[in-house]
Amino acid sequence: MLRALHRLLPAVDARAVVALTAWLATAAVLQGVVLGLAGTSVAVLVGTGYEAAEPWLVALTLTALGFVVVQGVAQSAAFRTGSQTARALHLALGDHIAHLPLGWFTPTRQAEVVDTATTGVPRLMSYPAILLRPAITAILTPVAAAVTVAFLDWRFGVALLAASLVAWWASTLSQHLARTVDLRRHRADVEAANRVLEYAVRQPVIRTDRRSEDDDALERALGEAAREARRSTATVLPGLLLFSVTLNVLFAALVAVGVLWVAGATLSVPAFVGLLVTTSRLTAVAAAGAELAAGLRLQRGALDRVADVLCVRPLPVLDLPPEDPPGTDVLVDVQGVSFRYGDVPVIQEVSFALPRRGLTAVVGPSGSGKTTIARLLARFWDPSAGRILLDGADLRGLETGALYRRIAVVLQDDHLADGTIAENIRAAAPEASPADLARAVRAAGLDSALHDLPAGLDTANGPGGARLSGGQRQRVSIARALLKAAPLTIMDEATSALDPENARLVGVAARDLARTSSVLVIAHHLDTVVHADQVLVLDRGRIVQQGTHAELVGQRGRYRELVAAHLEDAEDGRRADRGVPGEGEG
Numbered sequence: 001m002l003r004a005l006h007r008l009l010p011a012v013d014a015r016a017v018v019a020l021t022a023w024l025a026t027a028a029v030l031q032g033v034v035l036g037l038a039g040t041s042v043a044v045l046v047g048t049g050y051e052a053a054e055p056w057l058v059a060l061t062l063t064a065l066g067f068v069v070v071q072g073v074a075q076s077a078a079f080r081t082g083s084q085t086a087r088a089l090h091l092a093l094g095d096h097i098a099h100l101p102l103g104w105f106t107p108t109r110q111a112e113v114v115d116t117a118t119t120g121v122p123r124l125m126s127y128p129a130i131l132l133r134p135a136i137t138a139i140l141t142p143v144a145a146a147v148t149v150a151f152l153d154w155r156f157g158v159a160l161l162a163a164s165l166v167a168w169w170a171s172t173l174s175q176h177l178a179r180t181v182d183l184r185r186h187r188a189d190v191e192a193a194n195r196v197l198e199y200a201v202r203q204p205v206i207r208t209d210r211r212s213e214d215d216d217a218l219e220r221a222l223g224e225a226a227r228e229a230r231r232s233t234a235t236v237l238p239g240l241l242l243f244s245v246t247l248n249v250l251f252a253a254l255v256a257v258g259v260l261w262v263a264g265a266t267l268s269v270p271a272f273v274g275l276l277v278t279t280s281r282l283t284a285v286a287a288a289g290a291e292l293a294a295g296l297r298l299q300r301g302a303l304d305r306v307a308d309v310l311c312v313r314p315l316p317v318l319d320l321p322p323e324d325p326p327g328t329d330v331l332v333d334v335q336g337v338s339f340r341y342g343d344v345p346v347i348q349e350v351s352f353a354l355p356r357r358g359l360t361a362v363v364g365p366s367g368s369g370k371t372t373i374a375r376l377l378a379r380f381w382d383p384s385a386g387r388i389l390l391d392g393a394d395l396r397g398l399e400t401g402a403l404y405r406r407i408a409v410v411l412q413d414d415h416l417a418d419g420t421i422a423e424n425i426r427a428a429a430p431e432a433s434p435a436d437l438a439r440a441v442r443a444a445g446l447d448s449a450l451h452d453l454p455a456g457l458d459t460a461n462g463p464g465g466a467r468l469s470g471g472q473r474q475r476v477s478i479a480r481a482l483l484k485a486a487p488l489t490i491m492d493e494a495t496s497a498l499d500p501e502n503a504r505l506v507g508v509a510a511r512d513l514a515r516t517s518s519v520l521v522i523a524h525h526l527d528t529v530v531h532a533d534q535v536l537v538l539d540r541g542r543i544v545q546q547g548t549h550a551e552l553v554g555q556r557g558r559y560r561e562l563v564a565a566h567l568e569d570a571e572d573g574r575r576a577d578r579g580v581p582g583e584g585e586g
């Protein structure tokens with residue numbers, strides 16, 4: 001575990017752990033010597049008398065004092081290193097997460113990261129102070145004690161060393177048994193936590209649907225977690241028993257060996273008494289170490305989970321040869337891009353260009369790959385084939401900062417930071433003037449909503465934007481993108497949660513923005529599509545048509561079908577508003 005911790009920590013913190021280990025190791029050796037000297041002193045005192053025992057007693061006192069001092073220093077270093085380690089791991093996690101591919105953050109992984117950061121890392125904080133010491137003591141103290149008593153009787157020293165090795169083997173075996181179970185138990189716990197979360201979040205749907213499958217899934221996950229917990233206890237218990245039984249058998253064996261040597265007159269009774277003092281104290285130290293083994297295992301599990309996150313590779317920034325200078329009109333050039341989620345191909349050999357200025361609308365049936373295309377442009381993942389050039393440079397060769405400075409993204413499920421509305425909008429362009437802010441707010445159709453909010457732009461939106469309506473949240477995201485005015489703005493269904501009037505306003509804002517930069521909208525409103533400079537029609541991961549609305553509507557094909565379906569939906573909606581039944585209805 002020490003090695004794993006050392007690997008994960010930055011150099012300076014890793015050095016602190018090494019220094020602490022050295023202090024703890026010194027303390028453990030001194031403790032072993034104290035135990036050995038205690039036995040030897042008793043043996044000499046009982047066998048020969050005070051005068052002969054005096055040098056041993058002096059050595060014992062001085063070593064004991066040294067042990068107390070070193071132990072004190074080690075213990076305070078351990079507490080310091082504990083909080084330093086936790087802080088370093090938190091920073092390492094935060095830093096690493098900031099570089100992970102955006103596509104990595106699925107809801108399950110988000111839950112795992114939260115669990116690792118809030119439970120795993122704090123758990124590791126107590127590692128150096130409470131658990132590292134007994135772990136080191138369990139190994140070094142018996143060795144030091146065995147070497148010390150070897151001066152009294154070398155045979156007993158060897159026997160003690162052999163017994164320590166057997167005890168260490170038993171402890172390793174019991175830990176190994178338990179670790180496999182711990183891992184399974186953790187997975188079952190995470191799965192159960194996810195189901196509980198899902199059950200809580202989906203309450204409105206679950207109550208209205210009343211599907212028994214939802215209850216079943218939750219019950220199955222909770223049942224599995226309970227089964228794993230029982231299995232874990234059933235496996236850990238024999239492991240712990242194995243260790244404590246081994247310890248008692250070893251103690252009995254050492255006593256028996258001593259008795260045999262006393263009976264054979266090769267060991268004096270006072271020396272045997274002294275050796276018993278050392279052996280019984282050592283057994284107590286080893287048993288205390290075993291009690292902490294469960295805690296050590298839990299921390300090992302926490303460390304493994306931190307390591308799992310830290311081992312996910314960020315998308316590499318490739319050292320690519322310089323491209324041809326960018327064409328003057330083209331900002332984004334998508335060249336033969338394919339993409340698969342796992343083994344499932346979703347985007348297939350897609351090529352298109354986004355002009356430096358202009359509005360591009362992406363349309364297509366549900367599941368055709370619109371969101372995936374938009375996310376590939378923002379480098380959520382890398383394409384499995386082909387390449388995407390931004391301003392003539394392959395996305396894979398751009399530093400994260402350089403890439404996201406040039407892109408603004410409005411996602412379907414934008415999550416606002418806990419703060420005020422103004423802070424959230426300004427996050428995109430902190431240096432923007434109040435006039436720019438007001439313009440973006442107006443253009444996003446947010447000003448009308450502000451009248452209903454208690455402190456206008458300074459209203460706190462709550463964690464994730466929980467105190468705002470879906471439409472208000474979306475307008476804040478749009479205002480943020482408008483204020484950023486990046487060379488490329490990507491809007492994924494940005495108008496889906498808005499009423500028709502506000503959707504129209506946002507469409508106008510997107511068109512305004514498109515006069516000076518490139519805007520790609522996954523469009524659901526015919527109004528946006530009609531005014532787009534180009535329309536990309538996607539079907540089953542391929543671009544099947546491309547052109548302006550006027551061009552495409554004049555051609556047979558998918559686009560005409562989509563427009564017809566859209567108009568039909570709109571007509572049905574109007575009929576419903578007027579209370580007139582549509583075709584096929586009563």
Ligand SMILES: Nc1ncnc2c1ncn2[C@@H]1O[C@H](COP(=O)(O)OP(=O)(O)OP(=O)(O)O)[C@@H](O)[C@H]1O
Nearest residue numbers: 341342344346364365366367368369370371372373
């Ligand atoms: N994270 C994912 N893992 C696996 N498959 C996915 C994932 N996200 C999307 N897909 C699949 O990829 C395909 C394209 O999805 P995408 O969300 O890009 O479509 P879309 O056109 O935006 O759909 P919609 O209009 O319904 O939002 C779908 O078949 C979808 O099931």
